[in-house]
Amino acid sequence: MTVDCIANVTSDGPPPRKDENKEQQPSLVFDASVLRYQSNIPKQFVWPDHEKPSADAPELQVPLINLSGFLSGDPVAAWEASRLVGEACRKHGFFLVVNHGVKARLIADAHRYMDLFFDMPLHEKQRAQRKPGESCGYASSFTGRFSFKLPWKETLSFSYSAHQQPHKTVEEYFLNVLGEGFREFGRVYQEYCEAMSTLSLGIMELLGMSLGVGPTHFRDFFEENDSIMRLNYYPQCQKPELTLGTGPHCDPTSLTILHQDHVGGLQVFVDNKWHSISPNPEAFVVNVGDTFMALSNGQYKSCLHRAVVNSKTPRKSLAFFLCPRADMVVSPPRGLVDSEHPRMYPDFTWLTLLEFTQKHYRADMMTLDAFSNWLQQESK
Numbered sequence: 001m002t003v004d005c006i007a008n009v010t011s012d013g014p015p016p017r018k019d020e021n022k023e024q025q026p027s028l029v030f031d032a033s034v035l036r037y038q039s040n041i042p043k044q045f046v047w048p049d050h051e052k053p054s055a056d057a058p059e060l061q062v063p064l065i066n067l068s069g070f071l072s073g074d075p076v077a078a079w080e081a082s083r084l085v086g087e088a089c090r091k092h093g094f095f096l097v098v099n100h101g102v103k104a105r106l107i108a109d110a111h112r113y114m115d116l117f118f119d120m121p122l123h124e125k126q127r128a129q130r131k132p133g134e135s136c137g138y139a140s141s142f143t144g145r146f147s148f149k150l151p152w153k154e155t156l157s158f159s160y161s162a163h164q165q166p167h168k169t170v171e172e173y174f175l176n177v178l179g180e181g182f183r184e185f186g187r188v189y190q191e192y193c194e195a196m197s198t199l200s201l202g203i204m205e206l207l208g209m210s211l212g213v214g215p216t217h218f219r220d221f222f223e224e225n226d227s228i229m230r231l232n233y234y235p236q237c238q239k240p241e242l243t244l245g246t247g248p249h250c251d252p253t254s255l256t257i258l259h260q261d262h263v264g265g266l267q268v269f270v271d272n273k274w275h276s277i278s279p280n281p282e283a284f285v286v287n288v289g290d291t292f293m294a295l296s297n298g299q300y301k302s303c304l305h306r307a308v309v310n311s312k313t314p315r316k317s318l319a320f321f322l323c324p325r326a327d328m329v330v331s332p333p334r335g336l337v338d339s340e341h342p343r344m345y346p347d348f349t350w351l352t353l354l355e356f357t358q359k360h361y362r363a364d365m366m367t368l369d370a371f372s373n374w375l376q377q378e379s380k
């Protein structure tokens, strides 16, 4: 079974309930080319005082891990890299990787095609409009999905399947949804997602080594991944102190590999304070998500983060969300469960958690706990 933008798959998970997250009728349209000239921002984009961005966000010193030795097969370098990964994941869950093997040209092309796409007129972008309950497509903010605390961003999300060879799911997505004129878009993002999948599997080796379960356990689990690629576009905002580009959350997915442009805006919540992670064009920002927190039986924490916007220039980020095949059961390896480390979370399939976030619950910093409770309720 594969998850193709969630809607085209039969889930054997619990039937959806009427949920608080029901799709709202879109009365408000987020068209940044219009909104940017208004002196105020619509009230739906104003976040509560306790969540508004703070003026100061000191820079977080994030470990910078050089992957060149590991990727060239040096076992000593591999163990050193896994040690650094483990240290970061026990501290705040974020680390940077450099000499990662992804071509600078490919990263530049991925950013360039983002500019081309998001600079299109709204009606053109809406040809790829995300449908209610689906995890793919174009969304101008989430008007119609949420009715308050709307993020100041546009997104384009699509699925990458590592096991549907010879199909190139990303290339086909762009051709099928946006047409022949987007063939090159599809080729670039197909190549980008393949590079992200390869890098993710290498990092899964390091995570397995750091947790003492060996390099192949998690690598094998994610070999046939069905991942999500998300292009985040944050238009400049005349009132950046009132809103957020992406609200505070932990990624429900397994591993996030993020490339932010030169503008900066990613913030992580560490030691009870928001800290910024400065852009580094040679580096990817990596963090574990909720699903990997469950796979590690809670040893590695999915970390709280958000994105702020600014009044001067748009900001972009490319986020690859590694996800297992939809029907894979998320359960920690035996070596991570014992009398001192009892099970933290129930078994679940990634598809059920994905559906939960798309149809029942807006992912935040409590998603996995809310999901565990929901599973219990649904099983009664």
Ligand SMILES: C=C1C[C@]23C[C@H]1CC[C@H]2[C@]1(C)CCC[C@@](C)(C(=O)O)[C@H]1[C@@H]3C(=O)O
Binding pocket: 151, 228, 230, 246, 247, 248, 249, 250, 251, 252, 253, 321, 354, 357, 358, 362, 363, 364
């Ligand atoms: C599985 C996913 C849901 C979101 C995209 C991926 C991983 C991150 C999630 C998200 C970014 C967390 C914050 C809220 C959210 C609604 C958003 O701002 O985009 C989340 C994504 C989503 O549900 O579309």
Ligand SMILES: O=C(O)CCC(=O)C(=O)O
Binding pocket: 230, 232, 246, 251, 258, 260, 265, 266, 267, 305, 306, 307, 316, 317, 319
């Ligand atoms: O844009 C960013 O820097 C962060 C985006 C993010 O956290 C997400 O899309 O999950």
Ligand SMILES: [Fe+2]
Binding pocket: 249, 250, 251, 256, 305
């Ligand atoms: Fe995130």
